[in-house]
Amino acid sequence: MIKKGIAAVLLALFLLGLSLTGLFYTNYTADEMDRLLTEALKASQDQDRDKAVEFSEKAFEAWERQHRYLCTYMSHTKLETIDQSLAALSPLAAYExxxxxxxxxxxxxTMIHYLKDGEIPTLDNIL
Incomplete structure (x- = not known):
């Protein structure tokens, strides 16, 4: 009986650890994407084609690296929508x-912020 209780507590702690790891990883990814996309936006406001293309490509590459981990615990549909939008950025910047x-x-x-907010354990997200 005690062994089952200990096993249940250990399992709960393991699941909590996994959840927190996912939360922190999502926040890290969202912050990195926010930084890169904000730089791309600044470049577009200055109409600096080269920098806009550069930051768009960096954002796409960063997302590609993170995507394979995010898809282990997030909806593929949401992630693929972001994939498609990020893929469009570089050509749009190249053609000015x-x-x-x-x-x-x-x-x-906006989609990345919603993704990040959706991972925070609030009452709205739980219900």
């Missing part, structure tokens, strides 16, 4: 379609 680039960049930022 600044209005579309800015809109798509803000869309990416």
């Amino acid at each position: 379609t600044w209005d579309q680039f800015t809109a798509e960049c803000r869309r990416c930022l």
Whole structure:
């Protein structure tokens, strides 16, 4: 009986650790993406094509690295929507379609913020 109780407590602690790891990893990823996309937005406001392309590509590459870990505990649909938006950024910057680039960049930022907020254990997210 005591062994089952200890096993249950250990399992609960393990699951809590996994949840916290996912939460911290999501926050880390969202913060990194926020930084890169904000830099891309600044470059687009200055109409600096090279920097906008550079930061768009860096954001896409960073997302690709993080995606394989995020998909272990998040909805693939949400992640793939962000994939598609990030993939569009570099060509939009290269062709200097600044209005579309800015809109798509803000869309990416919004989706990433929703993704981050969705992982925080609040009453709204639990119910």
